[in-house]
Amino acid sequence: MEKKRWAALAGIAVAATATLVAVQTTRSSGLDNTGGDTEPVSVSATPTEEPPRITSVERVTLQRSLNDVIEQGSSGAVAELVITGPGGSDTWNGVAGVADRTTGAPVDPGAHFRIASLSKPMVAATLLQIVGEGRADLDDSLEDLLPGVVEGGEAITLRMVLSHTSGLFSYNRDMPAVADDPDRAWRPEELVAVANANGPVFAPGTDVAYSNTNYVLAAMVIEEITGRPYTEAVTERVIEPLGLTGTSIPTDSGMPEPVMHAYLALSPYAGAEALPSDITEFNPTRWYGTAQVVSTVTDINRFWQALLGGEILDRPMLDEMLAVQATSDDGYGFALGPRAYTLTCGVEVWTHSGNIPGYRNWTVHSEDRHFTLFQARYQANPDPPAWAAIETAMCPPDEPEEVAPTPTDYPSEPVTGTGRGDDGG
Template sequence: MDTKRWAAVAGGGAVVLAAATALVALPWSSSGEEPAPAASPAPPDPPRIGPERRIALQQALNRTVAGGSASGAVAEYTEHNAGGSDTWNGVAGVADRATGDPVDPQAHFRVASISKPFVAATVLQLAEEGRLGLDDTLEELLPGLVEGGRHITLRMVLSHTSGLYSYNKDMPSVRSDPGRTWRPEELVEIAGAHDPVFAPGTDVEYSNTNYVLAALVIEEATGRPYAEEVRERILEPLELTGTSIPDGLGVPEPAMHGYAWVSDGAGGRTAEDVTEFDTSRWYGTAQVVSTVSDINTYWRALLDGEVLGEEMLQEMLTVQAYNGGDYGYALGPRSYTLDCGVQVWMHPGNIPGHRTWTVHAKDRDLTLFQARYAEDPDPPAWAMIETAMCPEQEPGAPSPGPSTEPSPAPTPYPSEDVEGTGRGRDGGK
C-alpha cells in the first residue's frame, strides 16, 4: 500500500489548506530503456492475532457495555500484511433487551454518520468523471437553494468548512414522530433559518447540513436518487451485501437494537427502543445500515485505491482544516494521531441509540458498534480503539505515556446532536 495515504497533509489551527502531495517520477536507466525488474521477494507469513491479543480485545469490548455505556456491542478487528490478513470478531451484551437475545457477530446496525464517507466517495467519483468539480460553488450546483451559496464550494461542503448551521440542532425529537418523512429541502430550510457559524472557508465545524447538500448534488448531477448511486457505485461492486440505505422504518435481521435513556415521568429513567424510525431526517448524513465486516471492507478498499483513482484519493485524504483537538477534516474521512503515535483515518457516528466508530491504520482496521445506553459510551470506546490500533509493546519496553494533545472525543455534539439541551431534543448523551 502507498504509505502516502497514512500521512495527513500538515496544517495549523483551523486554517483551510490547499497543499497537494507531489507525485514521484520513476527512475529510468541512462540508456533510455526500462531496467529489468528485480526478483520479487517472497511474501511474508500472514499476520496472526494470538490468543492473548484476542482476550485483550474481548475484554476491551466487554468494557464498552459495562456500567451501562451500551446495552450491546459488536466489533471486528483485522491485521494485514503483504502475505494476508487475520481477523477477530467479538460481541458483548444483548441485541434486544426485551428478549435477551445475544448480539450476532454480523448484526445489522444504523451506522449513523459513518454514512458520510459513502456519500463523499460517490461525489468524488462524479468529479473524476468530470460531471462536477470540487471547487464548483453551491450556487452553480444547486442554484438558489442556499443563501450565500456562491461563496461555498463543494470542497468546503465535504470537509465541514462551509460554515453552515447543522440543521439537526433545531429539530424535534425522533421519538416524537418516528414515522415522519422529511424532505431534504426541509432540512436545508431549517439550517437556512440560522446564521452561518463562520464565513465559508475560515474555520471548521461539523454540520450535517453539508451532507444533505452533498446528496442533493449527486441527485442534480445524475438525475437519480443518491441512494441508488451509492448502491450501484459502491455497495454492489464491493459486494457489501450487508449494507443498505433502507426506505422503511426497520433494520434487516439480525439486528442490534438501539435505546434512548429517557425520563419515565416519575423522576426516574427508562430505556426506550429507538431502533425503528424513518431516517429521512438524516438524508445523506446518517441513513446507512451495515455490519462491522462490511464497514471494514469498504474502508480497506477505499484506502487501497479500489474506489477512487490515485489522484482523487489524494484529494479525498488531503486535510482541509484541523479543529481544536487536532482532528483533521479531509473530504469525508478524518485524520487523528492516537496517544501511541499511530496516525489513523476514521469516522464516528452518533444518532439516538446508536454510537459507531471506524478506525484504520496502514495495517489495521477496527469497526465498533455500540447500542448507546445510560452512560457516556465514548471513553470505553476510545480505550478499545487504543488497545486495537496501537502496536503491542515488547516486554520491558517503556510506555510512551499519555499524549499531551487533547482527545477529539468526547466533544460537544461530536457527530449527531442527541443531548436534551434545546440544541437538539433527543434523549441520551
C-alpha cells in the same frame, strides 16, 4: 494542505503468492533413445511471507475492552479488527452484551446497525467519483450546482461542503424529537431550510465545524447531476461493486435482521426515573445523505480497505479526498469525508465516528490495522470506553497494556443527543 499519502495502498495490498514448484526431469533408458542419464533438476520460488496473526493474548485483551464498553453504559456492542500484511490478513470479531434487552438475545457478530455518520465517507466517495468523471468540480459553488437552495451559496464550494468548512449551521441541532414522531419522513429541502433559518456559524472557508447540513447538500448535488436518488448512486457505485451484502440505505423505519436493538433513556412522565425505551425503528430520512446507511462491522472495514487501497477512486481523486483542509481544536484533520487523527501511541489513522439515537459507532484505520466498533448506547457517555478499545486495537501490541485514552476529550460528534432534537447524526 497536508496529504496522508500512506493510506492509498498500504495495509491492504496482498502480494501475489508464488507457488513453490519442484520440477524434476528424469530421462530413463526406456524412454530416451540416446540412453543418456541426467540428474534431476529442481526449481523453487522464494517462500512466501507468513500472514500476520492476532495472538491469543491480543484477542483476550480486545474482548475485555469490548466488555468494558458494556459495563460503562451500552446494552450491546460488536467490533471487528482486521490486520493485514504482505502475506495476508487475520481477523478478530467480538460481541458483548445483548441484542435485545427484552428477550436477552445475544449480539450477532453480523448484526445490522444504523451506522450514522459513518455514512458520510460513502457519500463523499460517490460524489468524488462523479467529480472525477468531469461532471462537476470541487471548486464549483453551491449556487452553481444547486441554484437558490442555500443562502450565500455562491461563496460555498463543493470542497468546503465535503470538508465541513462551509460554515453552514448543522440543521439537526434545531429539529423536533425523533421519539415524538419516529415514522415521520423528511425531504432534504426541509432540512436545508432549517439551516438557512439559523444562518451560518462562520464565513465560508474561514474555520471548520462539523455540520450535517453539508452532506444533505452533497446528496442533493449527486441527485442534481445524475437525475436519480443519491441512494441509487451510492448503491451502484460503492455498495454493489464492493460486495457489501450487509449494507443498505433504507428510506423507511424497518431494520434488517439480525439487528442490535437501540434504546433511549426516557422518562414516562415528568419527574419519573428514566427508563430504556426501544428506538430501533425510526424513519432515517431526517438524516438524508448524512447518516442514513445501515451496515455491519465487516462491511465497514471492507469499505475502508477498498477506499484507502484505491479500489473506489483513482489516484488523483484519492489524493484530493485525503487532503486535509482544516484541523479542529480537538485534533481532527478534516479531509473530504475521512478525518485524520493521531492516537496517543503515535499511530496516524484515518477515522470517522457516528452518533444517532441509541447508536454510537467508530471506524479507525492505519496502514495495517482496520477497526470498527458499534455500540448500542443506553445512558452513560459511551466515548471513554470506546476510545480505550480503539487504542487497544490500533496501537502496536508491545505498547503498555493500560493504554491512556486520547488526551483531547474523546473528539467526535456530539454525544449528548437523546432523540429530542440535539442528536449528533
